[in-house]
Amino acid sequence: MTVVNMTVNGSPVAAEVENRMLLVYFLRETLRFTGTHIGCDTSQCGACVIHLDGRAVKSCTMFACQADGASVTTIEGVAQDRTLHPVQEAFREHHALQCGFCTPGMIMTAIDMIRRKKAQDRKMIRRELEGNFCRCTGYHNIVDAIETAAEHCASDRI
Amino acid sequence: MIPYQFGYHRPGSIAQAQALFSSLHDARFLAGGQTLIPVMKQRLANPAHLIDLSRLEELSLVAAEDGAIVIGAGVRHFQVEDSPDIRRTIQALARLAGTIGDPAVRHLGTLGGSLANNDPAADYPAAVLGLGATIVTTNNVIAADKFFSGMFQTALQEGEIIKTVSFPAPLRAGYAKFPNPASRYAIVGVFVAQTHAGVRVAVTGAAPCVFRTTEMERALSIRFEPDSLSDVRLSSDGLNSDLHASAEYRAHLVTVMAKRAVTAALDGQSSPIRE
Numbered sequence: 001m002t003v004v005n006m007t008v009n010g011s012p013v014a015a016e017v018e019n020r021m022l023l024v025y026f027l028r029e030t031l032r033f034t035g036t037h038i039g040c041d042t043s044q045c046g047a048c049v050i051h052l053d054g055r056a057v058k059s060c061t062m063f064a065c066q067a068d069g070a071s072v073t074t075i076e077g078v079a080q081d082r083t084l085h086p087v088q089e090a091f092r093e094h095h096a097l098q099c100g101f102c103t104p105g106m107i108m109t110a111i112d113m114i115r116r117k118k119a120q121d122r123k124m125i126r127r128e129l130e131g132n133f134c135r136c137t138g139y140h141n142i143v144d145a146i147e148t149a150a151e152h153c154a155s156d157r158i
Numbered sequence: 159m160i161p162y163q164f165g166y167h168r169p170g171s172i173a174q175a176q177a178l179f180s181s182l183h184d185a186r187f188l189a190g191g192q193t194l195i196p197v198m199k200q201r202l203a204n205p206a207h208l209i210d211l212s213r214l215e216e217l218s219l220v221a222a223e224d225g226a227i228v229i230g231a232g233v234r235h236f237q238v239e240d241s242p243d244i245r246r247t248i249q250a251l252a253r254l255a256g257t258i259g260d261p262a263v264r265h266l267g268t269l270g271g272s273l274a275n276n277d278p279a280a281d282y283p284a285a286v287l288g289l290g291a292t293i294v295t296t297n298n299v300i301a302a303d304k305f306f307s308g309m310f311q312t313a314l315q316e317g318e319i320i321k322t323v324s325f326p327a328p329l330r331a332g333y334a335k336f337p338n339p340a341s342r343y344a345i346v347g348v349f350v351a352q353t354h355a356g357v358r359v360a361v362t363g364a365a366p367c368v369f370r371t372t373e374m375e376r377a378l379s380i381r382f383e384p385d386s387l388s389d390v391r392l393s394s395d396g397l398n399s400d401l402h403a404s405a406e407y408r409a410h411l412v413t414v415m416a417k418r419a420v421t422a423a424l425d426g427q428s429s430p431i432r433e
Contacts, residue, residue, distance in 0.1 A: 061191060
């Protein structure tokens with residue numbers, strides 16, 4: 001067991017975790033942030049993408065103990081008060097989801113790519129989505145949503 | 159999927175990491191974890207202890223030295239992709255890093271982790287062998303030609319840690335790969351470099367271990383252009399054959415990717431992947 005301290009969605013948390021506990025299970029089962037999903041569990045699908053110190057990572061592919069000292073943001077942490085994050089709003093506006101299972105990971109990846117200025121055209125957006133699977137939409141509306149969000153948000157203010 | 163239990167250790171220095179390794183039974187080093195953790199989840203690797211190297215500042219530097227770029231083993235793929243020094247000196251290497259896995263994987267995976275693992279389909283071994291890089295470890299200085307010894311095998315000894323990799327700046331270089339559409343690993347990837355010591359062509363994904371093809375190097379030494387390779391056919395003997403591609407198809411792809419890599423080198427850019 002290891003004691004971990006980290007900031008999750010702006011609040012400090014401390015807990016004793018099994019070394020083998022994956023970060024995604026810590027977020028979902030210990031902290032009950034169940035918006036982060038487990039899709040493939042083999043590092044491919046991206047449903048579990050969160051931000052670790054501001055960068056998109058797959059929370060099924062790191063241990064909770066490795067995140068000691070880090071700042072973690074999950075899908076629950078992106079809206080301000082009761083206002084949707086601009087990327088969430090764009091997904092709603094463009095109907096960029098059907099079943100919604102992949103959406104939390106898609107949005108975390110989209111925010112990250114806009115911050116990195118890698119959402120400049122549709123081809124780039126599709127390439128940046130390589131690590132996120134959607135089995136419903138064919139990606140079309142997701143690309144629309146990210147394109148719109150990128151047009152409306154400055155990369156340093158998202 | 160949940161791995162077996164293990165002890166977790168996060169040393170503050172390379173020296174501490176080595177001391178831990180000698181004192182613990184059945185320990186493994188953990189770098190970015192983008193291969194080791196999935197393998198542990200499948201319970202194909204079950205180390206009793208993990209020694210986490212990912213926060214060692216000693217391993218995280220990028221430096222431009224005369225005629226070479228020195229990259230710390232702990233440098234993440236996205237940092238290689240974005241580094242202005244690397245883009246200026248060896249653009250093909252920066253572009254190669256930008257084709258590994260996906261953005262989330264590139265935020266965690268490291269150069270040293272990829273090399274120590276030596277996956278037959280990994281991208282970095284092609285750049286290291288193609289550029290004739292030098293691997294500096296805690297114990298040794300190892301030339302690329304001596305480093306990759308077989309499938310998932312390297313010249314690293316028990317407890318030895320890669321510290322830096324020194325990539326000599328080539329005159330020209332290019333990388334082209336045909337990625338597996340799901341994993342983005344190379345079904346075949348070819349790194350071509352025109353260096354001060356001659357032309358080097360390194361192939362990943364095609365065989366159990368990255369290798370150089372001297373026929374192609376000879377052909378390109380005469381004329382460094384794609385058409386020099388049109389008649390160079392690699393034998394399919396000993397190449398990988400699996401559900402993704404037969405050995406014959408891989409042999410064919412080596413020539414196609416090598417020609418694209420030469421084109422990329424001449425254009426001053428790497429044709430990264432099939433879009």
